Every structure is written in structure tokens, then in C-alpha cells.
Amino acid sequence: MPYVIRWGIKSSFREYIGSIEGAEEHVSDGASRLPDGTFVFPAADPAATMDSPELIRCRGAAGFRAHDGLLDVALNEPWIEGSDGDLRLSIRRSGTTSGLRVELARLARVEDMQSDTRWVFDAVLAIGGVHVFDGVYPLGAELDRLVVERLSEEEEAK
Ligand code: HEM
Numbered sequence: 001m002p003y004v005i006r007w008g009i010k011s012s013f014r015e016y017i018g019s020i021e022g023a024e025e026h027v028s029d030g031a032s033r034l035p036d037g038t039f040v041f042p043a044a045d046p047a048a049t050m051d052s053p054e055l056i057r058c059r060g061a062a063g064f065r066a067h068d069g070l071l072d073v074a075l076n077e078p079w080i081e082g083s084d085g086d087l088r089l090s091i092r093r094s095g096t097t098s099g100l101r102v103e104l105a106r107l108a109r110v111e112d113m114q115s116d117t118r119w120v121f122d123a124v125l126a127i128g129g130v131h132v133f134d135g136v137y138p139l140g141a142e143l144d145r146l147v148v149e150r151l152s153e154e155e156e157a158k
Pocket residue numbers: 012013016067070071072073132133134136137
């Protein structure tokens with residue numbers, strides 16, 4: 001069964017964007033949004049299985065624009081990389097198709113919330129992520145918890 005990444009990025013950032021008049025939020029390339037504001041990024045390879053955290057590759061893009069385009073934050077194609085104990089979340093640099101990636105966050109498994117079908121990670125901002133948010137959040141700022149979840153056959157058929 002394939003998997004998805006479910007992630008709200010940072011709830012205070014979503015609230016901030018929601019409070020700015022004229023701000024736009026969009027999803028594309030297969031990403032979607034749940035009513036609670038969480039983004040869902042599907043596995044890049046529909047045949048991929050949930051074997052190991054460092055082999056999670058998702059597609060899709062979430063974007064935020066506000067302040068007449070001065071604020072332009074895009075999160076494209078989240079991948080989990082590294083090794084267990086040293087996991088990072090990377091995204092493709094916006095505006096490039098070259099595959100250049102930015103390390104957005106560091107991840108740590110939440111030990112008492114793991115199952116065969118669901119992995120939950122604490123996430124904190126990595127140096128690449130500091131740039132993505134224009135230096136507003138410091139290195140290590142707490143982000144929302146990130147979930148990797150195996151799809152049931154029912155969900156997959158949707
Ligand atoms: C015209 C330009 C901008 C204005 C007037 C502006 C204004 C503000 C204000 C007033 C806050 C505080 C909001 C609050 O505490 O509720 C804030 C927070 C923030 N701004 Fe901006 N901003 C601008 C540009 C940007 C840009 C270019 C970015 C780039 C990513 C950005 C990212 C953020 C972030 C991440 C926060 C913190 C949100 C949180 O509480 O988590 N802003 N901004």
C-alpha cells in the first residue's frame with residue numbers, strides 16, 4: 001500500500017496567513033488539504049511501500065502568497081532523508097526543476113506513537129527552513145508534528 005505525508009507545517013504560520021487580507025494559499029501536483037488545514041502529500045511512486053522512514057518520497061506542492069507577493073513560501077515534494085536517529089525533511093527548491101533540495105526540518109520519531117501503518121515525528125526547523133521563512137523563525141523552532149500514514153485500500157481507491 002502506498003503512503004501519504006500529512007503535515008500542517010506550522011499552525012501559527014497558517015493562522016498568520018489566514019489573518020492577512022488578500023493572502024492566497026494553494027495546493028497543486030497532487031497535494032490536497034484537509035478541513036483542519038493539514039496538507040496531504042501523496043507518495044511520488046504510487047507503488048511505493050512504507051518500509052523505512054528514510055525512503056519516504058512524496059509529491060505535490062503547497063504555497064502561500066501574501067503582502068503583494070513579498071511573502072512567497074512554497075513547499076514542494078517533501079522527502080524524508082537521512083538515517084534513523086538523524087532524519088531530515090527536505091523540499092525541492094521552488095522555481096527549480098533541477099532537483100536541488102533544501103533541508104527544511106529535522107525529524108525525531110515520537111516513540112509512543114508508532115505503528116505499522118502510522119509514524120509520527122516531532123519536527124523542528126533546520127537551517128534551510130530558516131531561509132524558507134525569511135529568517136522569521138529561528139533554527140530549531142518547533143513545527144507541527146508530521147505523520148506518515150499508509151493508505152487503506154479504500155482510501156487508495158478514492
Ligand atoms: C509587507 C511585508 C510584511 C508585513 C507587513 C508583515 C507583517 C507581519 C506581522 C504584523 C507579523 C506578526 C503577526 C502576529 O504576531 O500575529 C508577522 C509575522 C510573520 N511574518 Fe510577516 N510581514 C511581512 C512580510 C513577511 C515575509 C516576506 C515573510 C516571509 C516568509 C513573513 C513571514 C512571517 C512569519 C513566518 C511570521 C510569524 C508567524 C507566526 O506567528 O508563526 N512576513 N508578519
